[in-house]
Amino acid sequence: MNKQKIRKLNNDLHRDLGYFFSALVIVYSLSGLALNHVDDWNQDFIIQKDTLKIPAEYKFENISNNNIVELSRLVNHSKYKLYDSPTSDQVKIYYEDASFHIDFSRMLGFYEAVTKRFLFYEVNVLHRNSLKEWKWFSDIFAIALIFINVTGLFILKGKNGINGRGKWFIAAGFFPPIIALIIFTLFK
Secondary structure, rough: HHHHHHHHHHHHHHHHHHHHHHHHHHHHHHHHHHHHHHOOOOOEEEEEEEEOOOOOOHHHHHOHHHHHHHHHOOOOOOOOOEOOOOOEEEEEEOOOEOOOOOOEOOOOOEEEEEEOOOHHHHHHHOOOOOOOOOOHHHHHHHHHHHHHHHHHOOOHHHHHHHHHHHHHHHHHHHHHHHHHHHHHOOOO
């Protein structure tokens, strides 16, 4: 195979694999951004917390299924899964993705709802390999990214290619991770 055919094959593979894996690049990039900020916000869930004043007509001694339904309406729920009494003056009501903890000694209710964060939950499931079978496709993707990167190095020829200014950009690309590792090692 001559150089021209090898170059065409290289460019075609780079282009086609780039197109094929473009959606996954976006998936892993979004998830990577989210995981970079794991200490700043919950990437998977939105947690809503509210404190409510419980109306005086409700008393712990009078708790029944009907009262639980009425109390549930205070937090916009019409159906509960179950309820229990962690102490002699508290009731905790459980819903599909929420709970309502009522403290009758203070006449306060503490509501907490958990909902999946749109898009980020799903991309994080893939990025963390939470699906067992996904691990193998993720490995293929990692290898493909290396291949796409290497084939990309040889697309341009001449002064803009790898033998021209390309080699300087490649060399410069090593500086950020090296500097980060030095800083991490020195200030660990």
